[in-house]
Amino acid sequence: MNVSPITSWEGVEAYFTFADNPTAMAIILGLSVVVTVGAVIATIIHENETYIDYR
16 A cells, blocks of 8 residues: 655655664664763763863
């Protein structure tokens, strides 16, 4: 049963080949969470070290 309104791929601006793959989506989500948490932790560490220098 094909109920997709897409009849042609001409003019497509974005084509996600893994959008129906839950494993790829989970890996990308996991990587983005790790990068975000890492950036927050690095910022906290840097700010704490900088604050100690100016006490």
